Amino acid sequence: MATIIDRLKYRYKNGDVLVKFLFINIVVFLVIKVIKVFFTLFNVYAFDLITFLGVPSALSPLLHRFWTPFTYMFVHEQFWHLLFNMLWLYWFGRIFLQYFSGRTLGSLYVLGGLGGAFLYVLAFNTVPYFIDLGPNWMIGASAAVMAIVMGAAFYRPNVHLNLFLLGQVRIVYIAVAVFLLDFLSLGSGTNEGGHVAHIGGAIIGYIFATQYKKGRDITGWVSKMLDGLANLTKPRRKKSRLKVQYRRAETDMEYNERKHSEQAEIDAILDKLKQSGYSNLSPEEKKRLFDASKK
Numbered sequence: 001m002a003t004i005i006d007r008l009k010y011r012y013k014n015g016d017v018l019v020k021f022l023f024i025n026i027v028v029f030l031v032i033k034v035i036k037v038f039f040t041l042f043n044v045y046a047f048d049l050i051t052f053l054g055v056p057s058a059l060s061p062l063l064h065r066f067w068t069p070f071t072y073m074f075v076h077e078q079f080w081h082l083l084f085n086m087l088w089l090y091w092f093g094r095i096f097l098q099y100f101s102g103r104t105l106g107s108l109y110v111l112g113g114l115g116g117a118f119l120y121v122l123a124f125n126t127v128p129y130f131i132d133l134g135p136n137w138m139i140g141a142s143a144a145v146m147a148i149v150m151g152a153a154f155y156r157p158n159v160h161l162n163l164f165l166l167g168q169v170r171i172v173y174i175a176v177a178v179f180l181l182d183f184l185s186l187g188s189g190t191n192e193g194g195h196v197a198h199i200g201g202a203i204i205g206y207i208f209a210t211q212y213k214k215g216r217d218i219t220g221w222v223s224k225m226l227d228g229l230a231n232l233t234k235p236r237r238k239k240s241r242l243k244v245q246y247r248r249a250e251t252d253m254e255y256n257e258r259k260h261s262e263q264a265e266i267d268a269i270l271d272k273l274k275q276s277g278y279s280n281l282s283p284e285e286k287k288r289l290f291d292a293s294k295k
Helices: 002-014 018-042 049-053 060-064 066-076 080-096 102-126 128-132 142-155 173-186 194-212 219-233 252-276 281-293
Strands: 160-163 165-168
Touching: 018 049, 018 066, 018 080, 018 102, 049 066, 060 102, 066 102, 080 102, 080 142, 102 128, 102 142, 102 194, 102 219, 142 165, 142 173, 142 194, 160 173, 165 173, 173 194, 252 281
Parallel strands: none
Antiparallel strands: 160 165
């Protein structure tokens, strides 16, 4: 058992942002389940974790539980809800990381979750149909995941996924189909808040992709906020008298542009390989292809 835990710790510590988000969601799910078992055994009914961590639709409890627009996107109550969200996050997260940094993925996840929470609260306080449903709470990573799905799909719409019985399908068609399912499900009486939040996250992902193509990164402020929070948890180091020269770190935009350029170069080599064969590649092209295969 200790060996398994050590392996999981190692995997989390050395994993990228996507792996860390998967771990966080799963661990939060398990911790909530364990706590609920103890609450049930000892008849603790005065405290509800879901309403404590989930974002409320009513404004009054939202003001008192201001942290919930952040915490709700890591909380799941049902196993299947968690499973499907994590599968979508993993599939499209891997595509996303082919063109963007892990920092950008983490920032878009959070921004998509906030966008979903905002639209959810707005709809349940302004749209008559949702107002009539009364106060409610929402949990789940769906809005955050939808931002990743739409961000990847509309930034690289020609990427294909192999779907069972359908074969290769462009990811942009998958993203649009999921969005339409959520929109057409509004007013169905099932998971109303979830459908609204999915749409909010999808809008954020679409805006991110379209703006990024214009050279603007809407996740920049989220990245700075997350960096600030991370720095608060780091122990302060004593100042050294030694003078050290540092080279300017590569920005997210520069990193993502470099990664996109490298991927475009590999795509061009693969196209040439498909048309002319491996023997017609130059030594440099063969080396680039070999180096890319090791990543």
